[in-house]
Amino acid sequence: MNSRALAAHILAQVIGEGRSLTAALESTLPEIPAEQDRAFVQALCFGVLRGYERLDCVLRQLATRPIKDFEIRMLALLGLYQLEHTRVKPHAAVSETVAAAGRRSWAKPLLNAVLRNYQRRREELLAAAGKNESAALGHPDWLIARIRADWPEQAAAIMADANQTPPMTLRVNRRQGTREDYLEKLARAGLNARPGRHASDAVILENPVAVERLPGFESGEVSVQDEAAQLAAGLLDLQSGQRVLDVCAAPGGKTLHMLESCPDADVTALDIAPDRIARIRQNLQRAGLRAGLLTGDAATPGSWWDGRHYDRILLDAPCSATGVIRRHPDIKRLRKPEDIESLQSTQRRILEAVWPLLAPGGRLLYATCSILRAENEDNVADFVRRHPDARHEPVEADWGRSTGCGRQILTGEDGMDGFYYALLEK
Structure with a gap:
């Protein structure tokens, strides 16, 4: 299976079966030998789920009838996500997504039509999605209502921040060294970081990395944990x-x-x-x-x-x-x-x-x-x-x-x- 087919399989488990993304990724990623491919699959899954409401709103405008095969529907969303939010070249995003349908030959013309049509009608489709509140705010309607009821003045900022990629935050084990010492170790390893604002052991990386790249991770010198x-x-x-x-x-x-x-x-x-x-x-x-x-x-x-x-x-x-x-x-x-x-x-x-x-x-x-x-x-x-x-x-x-x-x-x-x-x- 290619990377997009694996991502569609994972998303189908989450959206179709109610399985957590963490569990679905943990059961699938180890089967992918190349680290770069694992990272790509993970990025696709997170991206589609972050922008699901907007992508789905666009897809519903493009597909004349609902796509009942869940993995094919996920492939359509993956294709739209690549075209709108990634550096994948448009022709590759379309061709590779269509190829990911594999033996479902009936789905290939459908996927090709959906994605080509999106490229032609992009501005019109995105403008229509922007008028849909759930698509515009990136949250389901019921959750928008709950957040607004509890935090009327902050609701828009809460939802906007919830749709962003979070920082990778570490907790330094003070039994093994100070935060200042660990910041120096990160710098020597070529990793830019800054101290947290509120938690005395917190370190925030400029860019996320695999935990294997963190100095002293395996010996418990540092753990991954949000500052809050x-x-x-x-x-x-x-x-x-x-x-x-x-x-x-x-x-x-x-x-x-x-x-x-x-x-x-x-x-x-x-x-x-x-x-x-x-x-x-x-x-x-x-x-x-x-x-x-x-x-x-x-x-x-x-x-x-x-x-x-x-x-x-x-x-x-x-x-x-x-x-x-x-x-x-x-x-x-x-x-x-x-x-x-x-x-x-x-x-x-x-x-x-x-x-x-x-x-x-x-x-x-x-x-x-x-x-x-x-x-x-x-x-x-x-x-x-x-x-x-x-x-x-x-x-x-x-x-x-x-x-x-x-x-x-x-x-x-x-x-x-x-x-x-x-x-x-x-």
């Missing part, structure tokens, strides 16, 4: 000897950061799936760190809790991930309006379940990578109202914005992902 996610460890105010529980911990970035920040803390990472626990274990081994690992459902601690209270709990709650769309553009296709209420119910159930595990005087940090108020401040405010032993501690910081209950970073603010944090003391 790096703020969690500092908010917990960890002290030596404290028992710490990281709830819903996979893939373990925040677990590692807590141990790097406070090596003498007794940290336990909990996640529901054995394969996700395996990811945490791999990351711990790479960094040479140790933590307790528990496989269990956070909503039912009776099946895994040993009865000893924790001084600190980080609850990185499962959420809509609407704050990280720029890193996971498939979220726009996979999330549905009804998911938000279901996720809110899950978040509240987990928060109720783990609160009794916190020692008096302890601190719980509630975190999501969502920008939706229902999953964030609404949950925390409701919890504090119903629990006299829970006190909301305002997060004083020069990042994000206070929401009354907690602090919200909106997508793209200071180059960061959208994140929410709220501190509760017992």
